[in-house]
Amino acid sequence: MDLMEKVVQLAKARGFIFPGSDIYGGLANSWDYGPLGVELKNNVKREWWTMFVQQRLDMVGIDAALIMNPKVWEASGHVATFTDPLVECKNCHERYRADHIDLKAACAKCGKKGMFTEPAAFNMMMKTWIGPKEEASAVAYFRPETAAAMFVDFPHILQSSRKRVPFGVAQIGKAFRNEITPGNFIFRTREFEQMEIEYFIHPSEWQAQFEHWLAQMHAFMAHVGIDTKRVHELEVAKEDLAHYSKRTVDIEFDYPFGRKELYGLAYRTDFDLSTHAKHSGKPLTYTDPVTNEKYVPHVIEPSFGVDRTVLAIMLSAYDEETVNSADGEADTRIVLRFKPAMAPIKVAILPLSKKEELSSVAKPLAETLAKHWRVDYDETQSIGKRYRRQDEIGTPYCITVDFDTLNDQSVTVRDRDSMKQERVKIAELEAYLSNKL
Amino acid sequence: MDLMEKVVQLAKARGFIFPGSDIYGGLANSWDYGPLGVELKNNVKREWWTMFVQQRLDMVGIDAALIMNPKVWEASGHVATFTDPLVECKNCHERYRADHIDLKAACAKCGKKGMFTEPAAFNMMMKTWIGPKEEASAVAYFRPETAAAMFVDFPHILQSSRKRVPFGVAQIGKAFRNEITPGNFIFRTREFEQMEIEYFIHPSEWQAQFEHWLAQMHAFMAHVGIDTKRVHELEVAKEDLAHYSKRTVDIEFDYPFGRKELYGLAYRTDFDLSTHAKHSGKPLTYTDPVTNEKYVPHVIEPSFGVDRTVLAIMLSAYDEETVNSADGEADTRIVLRFKPAMAPIKVAILPLSKKEELSSVAKPLAETLAKHWRVDYDETQSIGKRYRRQDEIGTPYCITVDFDTLNDQSVTVRDRDSMKQERVKIAELEAYLSNKL
Numbered sequence: 003m004d005l006m007e008k009v010v011q012l013a014k015a016r017g018f019i020f021p022g023s024d025i026y027g028g029l030a031n032s033w034d035y036g037p038l039g040v041e042l043k044n045n046v047k048r049e050w051w052t053m054f055v056q057q058r059l060d061m062v063g064i065d066a067a068l069i070m071n072p073k074v075w076e077a078s079g080h081v082a083t084f085t086d087p088l089v090e091c092k093n094c095h096e097r098y099r100a101d102h103i104d105l106k107a108a109c110a111k112c113g114k115k116g117m118f119t120e121p122a123a124f125n126m127m128m129k130t131w132i133g134p135k136e137e138a139s140a141v142a143y144f145r146p147e148t149a150a151a152m153f154v155d156f157p158h159i160l161q162s163s164r165k166r167v168p169f170g171v172a173q174i175g176k177a178f179r180n181e182i183t184p185g186n187f188i189f190r191t192r193e194f195e196q197m198e199i200e201y202f203i204h205p206s207e208w209q210a211q212f213e214h215w216l217a218q219m220h221a222f223m224a225h226v227g228i229d230t231k232r233v234h235e236l237e238v239a240k241e242d243l244a245h246y247s248k249r250t251v252d253i254e255f256d257y258p259f260g261r262k263e264l265y266g267l268a269y270r271t272d273f274d275l276s277t278h279a280k281h282s283g284k285p286l287t288y289t290d291p292v293t294n295e296k297y298v299p300h301v302i303e304p305s306f307g308v309d310r311t312v313l314a315i316m317l318s319a320y321d322e323e324t325v326n327s328a329d330g331e332a333d334t335r336i337v338l339r340f341k342p343a344m345a346p347i348k349v350a351i352l353p354l355s356k357k358e359e360l361s362s363v364a365k366p367l368a369e370t371l372a373k374h375w376r377v378d379y380d381e382t383q384s385i386g387k388r389y390r391r392q393d394e395i396g397t398p399y400c401i402t403v404d405f406d407t408l409n410d411q412s413v414t415v416r417d418r419d420s421m422k423q424e425r426v427k428i429a430e431l432e433a434y435l436s437n438k439l
Numbered sequence: 440m441d442l443m444e445k446v447v448q449l450a451k452a453r454g455f456i457f458p459g460s461d462i463y464g465g466l467a468n469s470w471d472y473g474p475l476g477v478e479l480k481n482n483v484k485r486e487w488w489t490m491f492v493q494q495r496l497d498m499v500g501i502d503a504a505l506i507m508n509p510k511v512w513e514a515s516g517h518v519a520t521f522t523d524p525l526v527e528c529k530n531c532h533e534r535y536r537a538d539h540i541d542l543k544a545a546c547a548k549c550g551k552k553g554m555f556t557e558p559a560a561f562n563m564m565m566k567t568w569i570g571p572k573e574e575a576s577a578v579a580y581f582r583p584e585t586a587a588a589m590f591v592d593f594p595h596i597l598q599s600s601r602k603r604v605p606f607g608v609a610q611i612g613k614a615f616r617n618e619i620t621p622g623n624f625i626f627r628t629r630e631f632e633q634m635e636i637e638y639f640i641h642p643s644e645w646q647a648q649f650e651h652w653l654a655q656m657h658a659f660m661a662h663v664g665i666d667t668k669r670v671h672e673l674e675v676a677k678e679d680l681a682h683y684s685k686r687t688v689d690i691e692f693d694y695p696f697g698r699k700e701l702y703g704l705a706y707r708t709d710f711d712l713s714t715h716a717k718h719s720g721k722p723l724t725y726t727d728p729v730t731n732e733k734y735v736p737h738v739i740e741p742s743f744g745v746d747r748t749v750l751a752i753m754l755s756a757y758d759e760e761t762v763n764s765a766d767g768e769a770d771t772r773i774v775l776r777f778k779p780a781m782a783p784i785k786v787a788i789l790p791l792s793k794k795e796e797l798s799s800v801a802k803p804l805a806e807t808l809a810k811h812w813r814v815d816y817d818e819t820q821s822i823g824k825r826y827r828r829q830d831e832i833g834t835p836y837c838i839t840v841d842f843d844t845l846n847d848q849s850v851t852v853r854d855r856d857s858m859k860q861e862r863v864k865i866a867e868l869e870a871y872l873s874n875k876l
Contacts, residue, residue: 017499017599023508025591025719029579030569032506034592037499037600044488051481057809059802059816062454062474068613068630069469071460088571097571128567130581132467132629134525134534134619136566142466144567144581154462155471162454163474164819176505176613182571192569193505282462365496372494379496382601 006258009316010187012336016395018042018316018346019188031184031191038395039312041346041376043195046311047174049226049343050197054172054218061170061199062163066151068176069132069142074150077281078274080127080143086182087121097124099182128178128192144178149303152200153274156286167288167299168211170201174308186259188309195308200274202288202299208269212249215304216267219253226311227341229318232256233264246273255314264314266305272298315344319396325421327386338396339419342439347397348375349435352388354404356381364403367413367428374432375439393418399435443695446753447624449773453832455479455753455783456625468621468628475832476749478783478813480632483748484611486663486780487634491609491655498607498636499600503588505613506569506579511587514718515711517564517580523619524558534561536619565615565629581615586740589637590711593723604725604736605648607638611745623696625746632745637711639725639736645706649686652741653704656690663748664778666755669693670701683710692751701751703742709735752781756833762858764823775833776856779876784834785812786872789825791841793818801840804850804865811869812876830855836872 003011013019018039022032035043055063075081087100094112100121108115127143145151152159152171159171174197184190203211216235224230238250253265275298279286289296319338327333342348349371353364361381368379378397380388385402392400402414413431416423426434440448450456455476459469472480492500512518524537531549537558545552564580582588589596589608596608611634621627640648653672661667675687685706692701712735716723726733756775764770779785786808790801798818805816815834817825822839829837839851850868853860863871 014595015599017596020592020595020599022504022588023511023591024595025715025721025723026508026510026514029504029506029508032504034501034503034588034595036501036592036595040500040502043502056813057806059805059809059814063477064471064473065477065480066471067459067466067469069466071463071466073463074460077463095572124571129573130565130567131617133617134561135532151471154460155457155473158451158457158461158471158473159454162452162457164817180568180570278462284462286462368496369494372496376493377496380601 004258005317005320006187009313009320012320012338012394013039013187013316018395019312032193033188033191038346042315042340042344043308043312045344045346046226046308046315047197050222050306051172051174053222053225054170054199058170060165060168061172062159062165063172063174064152064155064159065173065175066148066155068144068178069130070145070151070154072142073281074154074278075127075143075146077278078150079277080146081125086124086126088124088182089118089121092117092119097182102183124180124182126179126181128180146179147177148173148175148196148198149200149274149305152198153278153286154282156202156275156278157284160288166291168201168203168207170199172197172199186257188313189257189259189262191309197306197308197311199302199304201302201304203302204290204297205271205300208248208300208302211302212267212269215302216251219265219267219304219306222306223253223314225341225343226315227318227339227344228255228264228311228314232314232318234261244268244270246271255310255317257313257317264310265307266303268303268305270301270303272300274301275299315340319344335390335393337393337418340396340398342398345396345398346376347378347392347395348399348439350378350380350388350392350397350400352385352392352400352402353381354385354402359408360403360405363407363428367401367403367431371432371435375435389416389421398439401431441695442754442757443624446750446757449757449775449831450476450624450753455832456749469630470625470628475783479752479777479781480745480749482781482783483663483745483752484634487659487743488609488611490659490662491607491636495607497602497605498609499596499602500609500611501589501592501596502610502612503585503592505581505615506567507582507588507591509579510718511591511715512564512580512583514715515587516714517583518562523561523563525561525619526555526558529554529556534619539620561617561619563616563618565617583616584614585610585612585633585635586637586711586742589635590715590723591719593639593712593715594721597725603728605638605640605644607636609634609636623694625750626694626696626699628746634743634745634748636739636741638739638741640739641727641734642708642737645685645737645739648739649704649706652739653688656702656704656741656743659743660690660751662778662780663752664755664776664781665692665701665748665751669751669755671698681705681707683708692747692754694750694754701747702744703740705740705742707738707740709737711738712736752777756781772827772830774830774855777833777835779835782833782835783813784815784829784832785836785876787815787817787825787829787834787837789822789837789839790818791822791839796845797840797842800844800865804838804840804868808869808872812872826853826858835876838868 017036021028022034023029090097091109093114096111131140234254236252250268255264275286325335351368353360400416454473458465459471460466527534528546530551533548568577569579671691673689687705690702712723758774762772788805790797837853
């Protein structure tokens, strides 16, 4: 098994990520975050918000509706251009991405040759209707990106927050693209979650701000435990840049299925605000209170995928090592070496036996620690198996309550990475763990 | 202005909640959470997750895809029955909810009488297509509730989490209903956010668990600052219960527009798991490891609306009081009396003047405090106006940095509710605020 298969299998077995709607045969590459996955994902989102919103006086957040006025997507160009060229087999009506197949080859479904239509555009936005009538005037789209709302809401944000340029707006939320070729687990899915920032600047400072945000993105990756050795910057060539962008850097990650995009950073000039100003008829300008210069702010856009972050963290954290088992034989230990802040479970409480004497100490201890951290309580199977299970889900600390505990009011704390064990007084345990976690 | 108008106006002006897509003329009762609203909403969700997932050893969370296999909604009955009876005016084609109008009256749009069709069903799920073809086999729906995924994922959750009955599954996320009559600000919208729990039990204990969860729901409301005097339990009458439910309590709130639903608590027997087992062909049973009894768990469902919680908190927190202004005249002070855990901004740093001597102390102080809490920094207009602005957004503590600060290394801390001011050493400020917040 390659690393990808191992991580997907572990994710399913241990409750990080399941196939969506699985009892009904699933649904085209959709995935549900299970009990551990939702904690990991929440940890990613919380750390991002703390780093980029809470701790910065120059940043504010928003959370906009997923369905926006369709005029937004006409203005942004998504209605006209957000398309993949498709071909259809005239015999069996199967569709393919034109750039993914040899147009002179046989149809993979029906085997007929020379039956492909000319490539045609297919809009990738997910369409719906608002209100009772399925008619053209009621068509709406689920947003294909979170960015647009931060431009559309710019005047409200500016007026209510009273921020001055440079300042940024951050948003975390779902976006939807009717991908024809989703795949690679949670790497490319039709519904996905983004963490995006639009940082509004005076055009004169774009180079410095670009460098600042590039450094910030690297700092975030290191903070959440993405292996920096697998991260690469791809400077998008001038001829491949969008017409409005003066510089774009794709941040790529070495996934087992190849080096692919993880994040992106783009200097988008004033393209977005100017375009929405033109289409909406509302001025989206800023007046500097000191110089009185009136201008359309330019924007630096750091864009992060939540699901790709989760995947990169799991791939970075996955480790196997050979250890001696209890009976002296060589054995493979699987460990997710999460940073403590990312670990879904921080502490596992493992009473040595199910006997009431031990659970009467272990249960209240678990409940006390659960006031601060996500705690697991596991009293089944051998202690060795329980340690391995916690290693596999990346729990930093296992706490064993044994019969000595009844006498010495102490427990054994085992470190996930070193497997070293330390005896700690119950009365000192909260302080001990606070210090470590 | 009534309380509702005041809160809606304040929400917009101060950046809690804006009309969605506003520069494009909005979009049919959609709303965006602005810089303060997103913090308030995140506080609600975080406290809910802490109380009902993190701190309980018998609970786990999930985060499932918004688009599920359509068979889920066939099984749940949403495809067949999730409908409002509508009538259409045969003259102008305007549609109305049949139970909202007098069918013998004139059409409100065109004025013609006697032109209404017979009432007909209209499915309230938001429809889309997956993949490139807009055809019947590609139809999918955005989920109309978060609950279903917790039943559909039951086998994966049970297997991976190794929990034993009684245990519960929690989920926070968006749901969508193509409401014909949305309204009352964020009370009823087409896209909304839910916090739901499915608590799986042995049927013998349903009464005790129902009472437990009813008490927990009240505890949550008190915790987040919903005025308990405006909360009422409505015991749903036997003849109005869904056929599978043995008991349902609607928790209602006195909104300015009437007493309406805030939360709901239902004992749903084994209806959901049994129905999905039947339709999917997968057994959704549980075997008790002690008694070996094999059965379909029953479920208690506490259901919370995120947006309604935000609205109830804002309505509960809004207060006006008469105070003497600086020039001795009676003045009205608007205060949002949020609980500190709910306040979007915990601390405002207000340097008495914009002079560099003060900002060189105030800025680093703000940055230090921002490591722990969301901080606002405001140096414009008079200190009185700045206090009022912070009162209006419910900031518990304002910290004034003045020229004495340069000598005594102390700042003035003002309490939002009492307006009392206290001089505190900068070195002791973090501990002082930690204790209060």
